[in-house]
Amino acid sequence: MTAIIVKSPFLLFQELGMTELLLIALVVLLLFGGRKIPELMRGLGKGIREFNDAKNNVRQEIEEGMKENPAPEKKA
Structure with missing residues (x-):
């Protein structure tokens, strides 16, 4: 069996230098x-x-809807 290692896609951007x-x-400009x-x-x-x-x-x-219909109070 082989193990599949999933890396975060954000790790790719951490390794980019100047x-x-x-x-x-330059490639985008060309x-x-x-x-x-x-x-x-x-x-x-x-x-x-x-x-x-x-x-x-x-x-x-969503905020207006919450103001119009407040959540019912729970009885203890």
Whole structure:
């Protein structure tokens, strides 16, 4: 039998140094070009903003629902 070792995906990012990050940035620049990167970042920021708005709306609806219908008191 062989043992399967599962590593956390976050361990990969702990081992990245400055050289590796510069290499990744260079590859992204070569693949997308200087003109596409601002568009990609703008789209990423817009997506994160929409996600946070939706998350806040859900939280607000849950809090309002809890205020409208308080939990019944348990009798001792």
